[in-house]
Amino acid sequence: MRFIYRWLKRPLVLIILVLVIxxxxxxxxxxxxxxxxxxxxxxxxxxxxxxxxxxxxxNTATLYKEVVVDSSAKGLLPFSAxxxxxxxxxxxxxxxxxxxxxxxxxxYVKDDSVNMILPPATITNVIMNPSDIETFYESGQWNNSEIxxxxxxxxxxxxxxxxxxxxxxxxxxxxxxVIEQFLRGAGFTKINVRQ
Amino acid sequence: xxxxxxxxxPAPADTVAMLRDIQELATVEYTITKVVKASxxxxxxxxxxxxxxITSEAIVKAGIDLSQLTEKDINRDGKTITIQLPPPKxxxxxxxxENIQVAFEKVxxxxxxxxxxxxxxxxxxxxxxxxxSGASLGIIEQSKITTQLLLSRLLMQLGFExxxxxxxxxxxxxxxQ
Numbered sequence: 001m002r003f004i005y006r007w008l009k010r011p012l013v014l015i016i017l018v019l020v021i022x023x024x025x026x027x028x029x030x031x032x033x034x035x036x037x038x039x040x041x042x043x044x045x046x047x048x049x050x051x052x053x054x055x056x057x058x059n060t061a062t063l064y065k066e067v068v069v070d071s072s073a074k075g076l077l078p079f080s081a082x083x084x085x086x087x088x089x090x091x092x093x094x095x096x097x098x099x100x101x102x103x104x105x106x107x108y109v110k111d112d113s114v115n116m117i118l119p120p121a122t123i124t125n126v127i128m129n130p131s132d133i134e135t136f137y138e139s140g141q142w143n144n145s146e147i148x149x150x151x152x153x154x155x156x157x158x159x160x161x162x163x164x165x166x167x168x169x170x171x172x173x174x175x176x177x178v179i180e181q182f183l184r185g186a187g188f189t190k191i192n193v194r195q
Numbered sequence: 196x197x198x199x200x201x202x203x204x205p206a207p208a209d210t211v212a213m214l215r216d217i218q219e220l221a222t223v224e225y226t227i228t229k230v231v232k233a234s235x236x237x238x239x240x241x242x243x244x245x246x247x248x249i250t251s252e253a254i255v256k257a258g259i260d261l262s263q264l265t266e267k268d269i270n271r272d273g274k275t276i277t278i279q280l281p282p283p284k285x286x287x288x289x290x291x292x293e294n295i296q297v298a299f300e301k302v303x304x305x306x307x308x309x310x311x312x313x314x315x316x317x318x319x320x321x322x323x324x325x326x327x328s329g330a331s332l333g334i335i336e337q338s339k340i341t342t343q344l345l346l347s348r349l350l351m352q353l354g355f356e357x358x359x360x361x362x363x364x365x366x367x368x369x370x371x372q
Contacts, residue, residue: 045230054222057258059218104352109354131319186353
């Protein structure tokens, strides 16, 4: 009887011991530092200037919006699980007018009065940089062109949102205000700015 | 929820679009290329290595913030105008998705390929490097020249014969509580 009890007791003690060790490892994070993957750091490569362009954008309105885009596709191998991805894109759409389109034919000055025709506002920037994109969920392998296609669909949504929120109209209105204010500061008293 | 495949996942709560007025005059645009290199071979318990090479192109715009400009900064004396402008700064960094290309990727037998999240994290580091070193490419100095050219042309069209522009206006920053 004592023999059986001794053999029964041993595995129980062992199990309890293992559980206590696992608990302590988890609780005290004993191997956390040892089994942690090193972060992926990019090399400090040089920046190469490809083009320098003089522009004249007076940006007067922006829209910020978070967009969720997703895609799913068949697995790369036969009978493999479906691939899925969900991205959260924080995008900024900027609109403004191109001051390079203001020329002698659109400006008329006489003494302290000025007439100016401004060009219509256009979208000047749609920014959705890597730091603005969060991979919320991904399963399976996704190649770069598939992800680019998904990000471009997010960009289309942002542009549609800008139209829905009348970003161009707001940019036009603000541009007229900024130019009027500037002309008043420059000493003009009779100001007529239109588009 | 918007998707490429037509497969619909549960729709998340629609976020509100935030509209904001700005007064930024962008006068110069730089197109910058950057090669992103990374090797994942520093974790001791992972057998084999992974290497990736991504080419990217960023569009950096610089100019002045006209919201800093007040009527006090503009002085008119007959046909001469003097404007004290705020100093130029980088206004935007844009890395369009179509300008990000994976040029090379090598993954050892016992390793997993780079995930979308990892590739994006690498590009976020590149974006930070572009943001931090953009000024060292002379974009601010170039912006002073292009701002002077643009504003001088506009002011001449308004009838001014002499235009003096300086970039020494102290910039006021609003501290958030």
